[in-house]
Amino acid sequence: MNEHYFTREPASPHRPAEVVFEWRDVRLRLHTDRGMFSYRRIDPGTRLLATQFVxxxxxxxxxxxxxxxxLGLMLAARFPDLSxxxxxxxxxxxxxxRANAARNGLRAQVLVGDGLAALGPGSLDAVVTNPPVRAGRSVIYRWMQQAAQALRPGGTFWMVVRTRQGAASLARAVEARIGPVELMERGGGYRVFRARKSGPAP
Structure with missing residues (x-):
């Protein structure tokens, strides 16, 4: 398992870098470092989900x-009314x-933890994720189940997955755990899915 997925404190030597994430009138300058996912560039799946989410x-x-x-900071910049x-x-x-949020003048709560277990039932209106497929399906299934608990009825779960990494089967897993799934976009070998939690919205 690559340590950038679930190592609480990576042992890899620091190699600070910076990436720029631009879309339409939004331009974010983000500090990165070794020991985390896609630290040299914005991952294409992340870009696709960040620009398709509504x-x-x-x-x-x-x-x-x-x-x-x-991903989250681009959404915070695009939709200032979101928490x-x-x-x-x-x-x-x-x-x-945390530093990137402050650097770009954006508000975001940053929690350190494995998944959504610390968030209360029905406390979220949406969840977005570019899941760590290489970490194994059991991790992703656990995240889906946690999202099903944390989302309010009618809330949405957005996920981007590489087509060749089992996007179709993961979409079926989301539907089984959360609710009906729609393919929202595809491009560059990725697919963006949205599931809506079954049950009436409050």
Whole structure:
């Protein structure tokens, strides 16, 4: 397992870097470092999900597996009315996520932990994730189950997966745990899915 997924404090030597994430009128400058996912560039799947996500309205959104903050901070910049929660087990990444939010003048709550277990039932309006497929399906299934608990009825779960890494089967797993799934976009070998939690919205 690559340590950038679930090592609380990576042992790899520091190699600070910076990436720029631009889309339309948003330009984020993000500090990165070794020991975390895609630290030299914005991952294409992250870019696709960040530019396709549309919230139902103001609400609380969690970026699950936030890394140094590319996905969640782009959403915070695009949709200032959202209350962003960034969840990341890697403490090096979480520190950078906090610093990147401040550097770009964005508000986000950063939580250090493995998944959404610390968040209360029905406390989220949406969850977004570029899940760590290489960590194994059991990790992703656990995240899906946690999202099903944390989402309010009618809330949405957004996920981007490489087509060749089992996107179709993961979409079926989301549907079984959360609710009906739609393919929202595809491109560059990735697919973006949205599931809506079964049950009436409050």
């Amino acid at each position: 919230p139902d309205g103001p609400g609380r959104v969690a970026d699950l597996g936030a890394g140094y903050g590319a 962003m929660v960034m969840v990341e087990i890697n403490q090096r990444a979480a520190r950078l996520c």
